[in-house]
Amino acid sequence: MAAIENEKASRFPDAELKARAAWHYYVEGLTQERISEILGVGRIKVHRILSAAREEGVVQFRIRDSVVECVQLEESLKQRFGLSHAVVVPSAADRSNAPLMIGHAAAAYLADNVNPGDVIALGWGRTLKFAINELPRRPIARTTVVSMLGGLTHAQPLNPTESAWELAEKIGAECYLLPVPVYADRPEQRDAFMSQRSVQDVVFRARRANIAVLSVGSFSSDSPIANYGFIKPSELEELQAAGAVGDILCHFIDAEGHIVDHEVNRRVCAYPLQDLSDIPTTILVSGGQEKIAVMRAALANTKVSVLITDEDAAKGLLNR
């Protein structure tokens, strides 16, 4: 139970200042120096306040006109994969920024599409983290957030537990977490964990969710699942050798979207992949070149209703 400290404490706890500075800077168009006079703080501090405001999503940038090409891709994706909705954003120029861009779009989508009373089942990933980060902190009545994944033992900045908690806080939701590690040490342990009453209870709640939000992971070197070290490099190789192209909800799947037969997949403490079909709306948030294969796999064998992605991935998915 130890270290889930809410490290949220921002460097500038004064929301007042952040909001005021943001108004003067972004809306009124004043210079940082002028703002420093008005607020009576140093110019550099104004700069830091503004940085923090962006960082924490106090200011949100919204781009209204969509890019023509992206709109066409959205249409094609909907048709090709039977989606009810698709959002395609321009690809990031720097590969590593893809999660930022897609997360931004996901935040906008969620802000518009989460309604009072909704129950959100949440996956995990860098893209989702960005999405949650950019979400407005506006309470939505009677919402619930349920994590579909166990937590990390060594508390990391990017953590299913942390993400669920942060989302819940933003929209003022009740929050249910899986009080187990995402990967048990051995399959029998997993079974023991999962059969616990408290865990079953959370899984049951997830099953009753009306919205699932999740992303997929690839084997690329900067993937968190590869770096955090709870899967050994040797296991990653074995998985790839067994045909895995990536993971969805921490289940490793092959190119057809089927769960690969490997011990790791028997150690995962998560909402069962095949049960996603019980959730009416499934939102898949992922993009970037390196995710194309696993996204195609996920779309092939998992019911996805909404896809939020970028141009690169959209094109890749459509060019078979």
Place this chain on the structure above:
Amino acid sequence: MAAIENEKASRFPDAELKARAAWHYYVEGLTQERISEILGVGRIKVHRILSAAREEGVVQFRIRDSVVECVQLEESLKQRFGLSHAVVVPSAADRSNAPLMIGHAAAAYLADNVNPGDVIALGWGRTLKFAINELPRRPIARTTVVSMLGGLTHAQPLNPTESAWELAEKIGAECYLLPVPVYADRPEQRDAFMSQRSVQDVVFRARRANIAVLSVGSFSSDSPIANYGFIKPSELEELQAAGAVGDILCHFIDAEGHIVDHEVNRRVCAYPLQDLSDIPTTILVSGGQEKIAVMRAALANTKVSVLITDEDAAKGLLNR
């Protein structure tokens, strides 16, 4: 009928470029130089594209956390004036920017509160122009915009006709205009104009609106009504001598909100002030020191349900 040319033609008609540049700049955080490489245009052109994007409201800045003090003012205003809703934004540091800030808030409010099927009766003013400008260009089904004011004979950039048209275009609404000058030369002419079938028809439509959006004008020197010259300086003085504190829907009113008895008020071609009560939701969008008196007057004798203003004005209204 002459010169209502839609001068909208922006310097950068390519919405594609604007949207792409905005994504890379504001969301991805790239430098303008980097973007110029990606888009294959000059660095300075990128800058100009971004300016245009802001200018035309392709990028929108939204500040989520509100300023504590402003929230308190909102509560007080609601109580004091029996409003159903109030929005208070920080005051602009430069007096002349007040319309920018308040317009921004009004745009956000309208974006959230205009629903399919709504009929919007529209007033006129610089603040409203900014609001419309910042509104997302997103069609809202079956909406209608009706101008509550006549037009200007010498087409000016700031013009009731132009504003209504622009709003209609943004939300994909049908648009009805009063095909007469806002001030007739003589009272009898006004009566003749207003009794025209086409005019009556538009006024009738305005009366059936469910939302009225309007602002008030003061006598300050930078007020458009003073500068555009369709009211003579001598008349402005007479009006003030007669107790007028400003105008609402181009009707000049005294401190109690009653229409001042003066010829100018018998020449105005506009939706009748007292008939505002026929419209369920009336949104008053105005602020800044110099508008306090006329805002108080308007609130005293006109049914206002929503007030969007700034700190200065809010404080002024509350300190009697």
Place this chain on the structure above:
DNA sequence: CTTTGATATGCAATTTTGTTCAGCTAAAAC
């Protein structure tokens, strides 16, 4: 073919913004 005028482009100077680093303060530990 040249002129004219309107528009677009990029250079260069200037302003604004971002970053790094060393010093300062104050609370906690010794």
Place this chain on the structure above:
DNA sequence: GTTTTAGCTGAACAAAATTGCATATCAAAG
């Protein structure tokens, strides 16, 4: 009382954005 540490702060520098101005481009008119 001194040391340690963490957190701020702003000066100085580096990078980026902005603006005025001169030049280029192109279409219509002469």
